[in-house]
Amino acid sequence: MKKAIYQSFVELSGNRFNSYLLRTFTKSKVSKLINKSFVKVYNINEAEMEKPLHDYGSLQELFVRNLKKDARIIDEQPNSIVSPVDGILADIGEITENCTFFVKNQDYSLLEMLGNKNRAEKYKEGTYIILYLSPSHYHRIHTPVSGTVVGKWALGNKSYPVNELGLKLGKRPLSRNYRLINEIKMDNGKHYSLVKVGAMNVNSIHPTYSGDSLKKGEEIGYFSFGSTVVLLFEKDTIKVDNSITVPMDVKVGMKIGSI
Structure with missing residues (x-):
């Protein structure tokens, strides 16, 4: 109770x-x-x-607590991609040639999620990763791969559930909720987008980074309430780590793939 x-x-x-x-x-x-x-x-x-x-x-x-300095170890392999949050890696898969992906019996359009056709087409046939944060999790968000911020924008003005039930019964909450998006250019010239999805009508997403250069593992923001992060990678950019299964618990800095 x-x-x-x-x-x-x-x-x-x-x-x-x-x-x-x-x-x-x-x-x-x-x-x-x-x-x-x-x-x-x-x-x-x-x-x-x-x-x-x-x-x-x-x-x-x-x-919104911080953790002790060494509470999370960031994988230091040069080409590793790490989890940006403590949470549940809820889904991972391929984006179609029509820039859509399928989660919990719902089709998601990148055009709707990112709000721009050119941005959406950049991730055609790429990879998506969905990470859900429950109330029990540490709610700071970190950088999964080093790079330079080349775009940041917000979309949506309301937020509905993004938990298990919300994803099943809600109307495409990942692409309709309030969301704060960063597009980041990696050292190899490829891009990825980090979509922070709001989880209450208070739209509680708070950026904390300054400047445009981000180091892997660096904090970039936090959620005031439970929410979800969606990672989008361009085609042939990421190789998912063999140890990854869905769903599974992950922590900040844990290797989930390679560039």
Whole structure:
């Protein structure tokens, strides 16, 4: 019962007013009273936290917590592609020649997701990777491959569930929710896009990087609430690591493929 209640604090709500109330509560000092219970219910590893649990002044502060410096090891192989988040690698597959991919019985159009035909066609016959973050996960987002930011834009103005049920029953939430997108050019000249998908009507995606040069493993932003990251790679850019299965748990810095 507690888990269901707590999940409502950080999962999607299709009602803007409800989302506002939830956001207000989680940022309040009163919400600190449930931090200990929240950590217990979601089995969050306190040893990894940057600060002791009692130093977090609200549920929101706990949710967007940083980790200790060496809590995540970034794979240092020059050509490796690493997970940008702690989460569940929910799906991976090929993008069609029509710039679409199929997830949970729904067709997703890159034109709709990226908002531009030229951007969409860049990833024709490429690879997509979907990573879902539950309330239990660390919610900072990191760079999967070093490169230079060549585009950044936002699309959409509402957010609906992107959890398992939301992907099945929602109307293409990955390409219709509020999303913040970075397109990054790698050292080999190829591009990938990192699509951060909002998971509440508060559209809680916060960039943290400065400048255009990004190093693999560097933090680039965080989610205030549970959400999803979609990675898009150009054709013949990525070779998925043999150890990867779907679905599987991943952590920031874990190798998921190679350039």
